[in-house]
Amino acid sequence: MKPLYAALLGAASLVAVSQASAQTTLTIATVNNGDMVRMQGLTDDFTKKNPDINVKWVTLEENVLRQRVTTDIATKGGQFDVLTIGTYEIPIWAKQSWLVPLDKLPADYDVNDILPKIRAAVSYKDTLYAAPFYGESSMTMYRKDLFEKAGLTMPEQPTWDFIFDAAKKITDKSTETYGICLRGKAGWGENMAFLTAMSNSYGARWFDEKWQPQFNTPEWKATLTDYVKVMKEAGPPGASSNGFNENLALFDAGKCGIWIDATVAASFISDPKQSKVADKVGFAPAPTKGLGKTAAWLWAWNLAIPAGSKKVDAAEKFIAWATSKDYLKLVADKEGWANVPPGTRTSLYNNPEYQKAAPFAAQTLQAINSADPDHPTVKPVPYTGVQYAAIPEFQGIGTTVGQQFSAALSGSKSVDAALEAAQASTEREMKRSGYPK
Incomplete structure (x- = not known):
């Protein structure tokens, strides 16, 4: 019995080692604002649904984030698997082929629900190159x-x-x-x-x-x-x-x-x-x-994947989670509807619960819709x-x-x-x- 037990224990250990080695760690560069800090506190929701993916956050002050991310992507440094970038970088970096197009998001992500002004700002040649976490005017x-x-x-x-x-x-x-x-x-x-x-x-x-x-x-x-x-x-x-x-x-x-x-x-x-x-x-x-x-003005903080990443599938899963309708509901359940990331989805501004909880909703939507980057x-x-x-x-x-x-x-x-x-x-x-x- 002992040899058999030892063999089974050894096999179990090998499986555990195999699972650990198969786990993917995503390093995410982000800005130190309230919404992104809140997301870090909710990351367990993602990792429970995706036990094969670990998430490591690198949180930086806005000016420092821009410098670090720009240097990394321009030099193909590979420090980060997911980047927090703005509407300024997206068309410029997409033109340089520095970003992975987000054309494989799941159907229930509902790309068409993204506010038209924001969707245009995060696209290049009608292709989405980043997903908006929140939008603003x-x-x-x-x-x-x-x-x-x-x-x-x-x-x-x-x-x-x-x-x-x-x-x-x-x-x-x-x-x-x-x-x-x-x-x-x-x-x-x-x-x-x-x-x-x-x-x-x-x-x-x-x-x-x-x-x-x-x-x-x-x-x-x-x-x-x-x-x-x-x-x-x-x-x-x-x-x-x-x-x-x-x-x-x-x-x-x-x-x-x-x-x-x-x-x-x-x-x-x-x-x-x-x-x-x-x-x-x-x-x-x-x-x-x-x-x-x-x-x-018109702006959005967005999540994007640097070209050449070896963790594209895992990064896409994270981005789909972090910018989804379900994530908005998760924040609403934890923090109340007034605190969900604003400015990205039409369905949010059609939601009576959000309209009731957020006295600033109509003003925000009007400001976003009236901005004219062209x-x-x-x-x-x-x-x-x-x-x-x-x-x-x-x-x-x-x-x-x-x-x-x-x-x-x-x-x-x-x-x-x-x-x-x-x-x-x-x-x-x-x-x-x-x-x-």
Whole structure:
């Protein structure tokens, strides 16, 4: 009996070793925002359904994520099996054949349910190259109690002049209540996402039809002057270091009266578990200057597979799980409908439970649907993209310009000097890159 028992035990051990060696580990690079952090806490749902797949998360600050992921995919480093990337990278990287097309998603995934604007943004030549985890535009979020105290009423469509005036009136620095919080941290996807969208409403543009940089124009000077002025008068100290997450923390703590930023923030500032002002928040469209464009942008954080990956099947399974209708329901069951990742699926906005739980739903959908990446500016431009120009060079150019504008906000440079430096550096890089092509 003992030899037989030993043989059976040995066979069982071999099976266990075989199963362990057959297990696939997916390394996922992601951004450190609330929705992606929440997903990490729900990963057990995926691994229970797929016991042959392990998941390893690499969570990074937004600017660092972009640098790491871009370097890895351009050099074919192979560090990551699933990438968290934005709408900016998708058409550029798909054109370079750096991404695996997502044309084998299961039928019940329902690709046709993805919001048309978001689906177009994550496709290249009508093929899906990434799946949207959440989509967003931008909007005005504000403290209704502070407005009421100051005798202010938010218009259906606020103008920048109204926002600037309101921000000054509701500022009370003695209680650390600042009228307005806007992104100041340097980065093409940080302060330049906001400032580019703002500049669109002012009639500015990155390039004219001949790819000549336009920072030496009255429209850009007005944009940057007004931004710096209102932040000096009504913004928090150290604003040049504040990005999305920092401003979210300030708003949640009750220290911001007005915050113009991504619509995805709405669920966080409305959540009493993390926001001290959850019952005092109002929502309105992004401001306008009266020229036919608002400061609303269009963005999605998406999951994609780098070309050449040896774990495509496992990566596709994870992406299908993480961006599915079932995942939205999973979050709703755990955290409530108001906290599901927004901005990706038509069915979510048709869901009465979501409409009831999320007072910001209609405003978010309207902002996404009204964004126009093909015609983002008042004057004609040769590029697409609302808060960025969809060319490979923009990542470097945008960050350099962002550093200049952050310096203007901190006071280490004048507005004129920052614009002059932005014009010179952008002219130099565009000439080096051979524009117009």
